[in-house]
Amino acid sequence: MARWGMVIDLDKCTGCQACVVACKVENNVPVVNAEEAAKGREMLWIRVMPTVEGEYPRIKMRFMPVLCQHCDHPPSTKVCPVGATYKNPEGIVAQIYPRCIGCRYCMNACPYTIKYFNWFRPQREEIQQNYLNPEVSLRPKGVVEKCTFCHHRLIKAREQAAVEKRSLREGDFTPACVESCPARAMYFGDLDDPTSTVSKLSKSSRAFRLLEELGTEPKVIYLTEGEWHGSVGR
Amino acid sequence: MEVLGDKDFQDEALLRPVGHLGKGFLLTVTILLGVVLWGIYAYSFQVRHGLGVTGLDRPVYWGFYITNFVFFIGISHAGTLISAILRLCQAEWRRSITRAAEVITVVVLFIGAANILLDLGRPDRALFVIFHGNLTSPLLWDVVSISTYLTGSTIYLYLPLIPDIAILRDRKARPQFLYRILSLGFTGTEKEKKRLHIAISIMAVIVIPIAISVHTVVSWVFAMTIQPMWHSTIFGPYFVVGAIFSGIAALILAMAIIRRAYHLQEYLKEIHFNNLGTLLLVMALLWFYFTFAEYLTTFYGGEPDEMAVFFAKVRGPYAPYFWAMVVTNFVIQFSILCNRKTRTVAGTVIASSSVIVGMWLERFTIVVPTLVNPRIPFPRGTYFPSWIEVSLMAASFAMFILLYMGFSKLFPIVSVWEMKEGREVSVAETAERVRTYLPGESEA
Numbered sequence: 001m002a003r004w005g006m007v008i009d010l011d012k013c014t015g016c017q018a019c020v021v022a023c024k025v026e027n028n029v030p031v032v033n034a035e036e037a038a039k040g041r042e043m044l045w046i047r048v049m050p051t052v053e054g055e056y057p058r059i060k061m062r063f064m065p066v067l068c069q070h071c072d073h074p075p076s077t078k079v080c081p082v083g084a085t086y087k088n089p090e091g092i093v094a095q096i097y098p099r100c101i102g103c104r105y106c107m108n109a110c111p112y113t114i115k116y117f118n119w120f121r122p123q124r125e126e127i128q129q130n131y132l133n134p135e136v137s138l139r140p141k142g143v144v145e146k147c148t149f150c151h152h153r154l155i156k157a158r159e160q161a162a163v164e165k166r167s168l169r170e171g172d173f174t175p176a177c178v179e180s181c182p183a184r185a186m187y188f189g190d191l192d193d194p195t196s197t198v199s200k201l202s203k204s205s206r207a208f209r210l211l212e213e214l215g216t217e218p219k220v221i222y223l224t225e226g227e228w229h230g231s232v233g234r
Numbered sequence: 235m236e237v238l239g240d241k242d243f244q245d246e247a248l249l250r251p252v253g254h255l256g257k258g259f260l261l262t263v264t265i266l267l268g269v270v271l272w273g274i275y276a277y278s279f280q281v282r283h284g285l286g287v288t289g290l291d292r293p294v295y296w297g298f299y300i301t302n303f304v305f306f307i308g309i310s311h312a313g314t315l316i317s318a319i320l321r322l323c324q325a326e327w328r329r330s331i332t333r334a335a336e337v338i339t340v341v342v343l344f345i346g347a348a349n350i351l352l353d354l355g356r357p358d359r360a361l362f363v364i365f366h367g368n369l370t371s372p373l374l375w376d377v378v379s380i381s382t383y384l385t386g387s388t389i390y391l392y393l394p395l396i397p398d399i400a401i402l403r404d405r406k407a408r409p410q411f412l413y414r415i416l417s418l419g420f421t422g423t424e425k426e427k428k429r430l431h432i433a434i435s436i437m438a439v440i441v442i443p444i445a446i447s448v449h450t451v452v453s454w455v456f457a458m459t460i461q462p463m464w465h466s467t468i469f470g471p472y473f474v475v476g477a478i479f480s481g482i483a484a485l486i487l488a489m490a491i492i493r494r495a496y497h498l499q500e501y502l503k504e505i506h507f508n509n510l511g512t513l514l515l516v517m518a519l520l521w522f523y524f525t526f527a528e529y530l531t532t533f534y535g536g537e538p539d540e541m542a543v544f545f546a547k548v549r550g551p552y553a554p555y556f557w558a559m560v561v562t563n564f565v566i567q568f569s570i571l572c573n574r575k576t577r578t579v580a581g582t583v584i585a586s587s588s589v590i591v592g593m594w595l596e597r598f599t600i601v602v603p604t605l606v607n608p609r610i611p612f613p614r615g616t617y618f619p620s621w622i623e624v625s626l627m628a629a630s631f632a633m634f635i636l637l638y639m640g641f642s643k644l645f646p647i648v649s650v651w652e653m654k655e656g657r658e659v660s661v662a663e664t665a666e667r668v669r670t671y672l673p674g675e676s677e678a
Contacts, residue, residue, distance in 0.1 A: 102355020
């Protein structure tokens with residue numbers, strides 16, 4: 001069975017936020033108004049985290065796309081009192097919206113602060129209403145939602161492969177963020193397949209994982225800005 | 235056969251408040267009902283619009299409701315635990331205070347559990363916890379231990395209440411049907427009394443571990459996560475100590491009000507307040523010890539994520555709450571309760587009010603600052619409660635007082651038969667017991 005994972009090459013990432021927009025559209029992620037956003041209630045299953053290093057005028061800005069890390073040992077799933085969030089056999093950390101009671105315990109237990117709560121019934125303007133993705137269920141108010149690695153695309157890819165009477169190939173299943181990245185900084189595939197791109201990249205000496213020391217075993221792997229940053233950066 | 239057989243019944247004062255609704259009582263009830271109704275309106279507003287009407291945001295997903303939940307569950311330790319310990323230790327001064335303590339437990343557990351419901355985004359799905367319970371979740375452990383505690387402490391409140399209900403039945407008090415059913419046909423024979431004593435002793439032993447488990451599990455909701463300053467091994471005992479601490483304070487306040495309102499100065503004497511005041515002082519010292527150990531360990535370790543929370547508490551935005559907590563939970567206790575001269579009714583009431591504030595602040599400074607400072611520093615939050623949360627907190631307190639007052643009008647808030655037993659049996663028994671401690675006497 002596959003173990004889906006992602007590699008993000010920070011050397012290539014330009015911080016353009018195409019992944020953020022693609023995700024938002026693909027997954028029917030609600031848009032909140034400015035007032036709510038100011039309270040920090042905006043919903044972005046993937047977001048670009050900026051960090052500023054150094055002091056003015058010698059500052060350096062870094063960008064890092066952060067999404068659900070799909071941990072192999074997720075701290076969020078075991079605390080759910082009703083089993084609404086769980087890790088599926090292929091390693092994707094999932095959320096069952098009709099089961100969630102909205103206690104937000106998983107959100108507090110997640111060290112990456114990467115789950116989102118529907119504070120209100122999602123408001124959509126008419127234009128958004130007309131362009132909803134029919135493959136992704138809409139969430140009611142009062143439940144927690146999160147990145148699914150575009151799980152609906154996996155289902156579709158698997159069906160397609162079944163029709164063609166073959167097994168899944170690399171590239172059959174790609175989340176929207178990876179697909180949309182103009183700099184091709186994101187890779188996606190089966191970490192258990194030694195020949196896959198992600199599997200090879202994950203063994204790179206530049207590979208690191210976010211808050212690795214916590215033992216959560218994330219399946220999102222970052223490549224540091226080593227190469228590029230060494231030659232041109234200074 | 236009547237339970238109060240003899241003519242010279244001395245404790246008429248204890249039965250007087252039952253069924254008697256004075257002007258002050260009705261006025262208080264009206265005000266409290268108003269607050270509760272306002273709370274119901276606030277909650278319906280929240281249900282209609284969603285949890286967005288609270289001050290919660292990202293990453294502060296828990297605020298007042300969870301603080302209140304932990305706080306009220308803490309108060310519940312007043313009762314049953316203290317009463318059980320005093321009973322098992324044969325502390326004779328307990329007789330007039332155990333009932334008042336046990337009622338606090340039962341009533342406040344409902345309020346605590348209700349605050350969890352207030353916090354749910356989907357209260358309509360609350361029963362999923364039973365149908366789809368996930369055994370690895372500390373919140374599920376909470377559901378189990380709190381419902382066990384509620385059952386145990388209700389039985390433990392009810393058993394010593396039976397003879398008093400029988401007295402009310404014999405006196406044809408209204409509502410007669412209620413007393414007839416609840417008295418279970420108790421007539422006060424020696425056999426019945428013996429069985430009752432055995433049952434009470436068994437329950438007293440059983441409720442102690444249950445009570446301790448309850449607040450330990452509440453602390454584990456936080457400690458089982460890996461979040462900075464939540465993930466602590468001493469949280470179990472730390473929370474239990476805090477719970478007993480705030481519980482005793484609530485008991486002292488309840489006693490002071492009962493004493494005043496029902497003119498029971500003869501039953502709730504200075505000595506009771508003095509003894510409970512000493513207990514409160516012991517708990518204040520224990521609380522300080524735990525707090526000191528917890529914060530020193532964090533500070534000395536100096537782990538950056540922990541330090542962000544630590545500094546938010548000691549000199550950051552949460553410093554006013556933190557230092558107010560230290561003053562109200564320790565400085566005030568220490569300065570009032572160490573001295574016999576200030577350990578009076580008034581003194582212990584001031585100390586207890588300050589503990590109630592302080593322990594609420596303690597729960598708040600545990601819940602919120604950790605959430606405000608997550609490990610991934612991108613979302614840095616702030617938290618300020620909305621009118622909804624403040625209203626529901628007021629309604630929680632009002633509801634608690636209302637139910638407590640209601641109980642005291644239906645049943646005697648000071649155990650009648652236990653006072654009588656103390657007078658008739660225990661005075662001699664205690665003298666006898668002391669004699670057996672001395673040399674030259676055979677062991678009883």
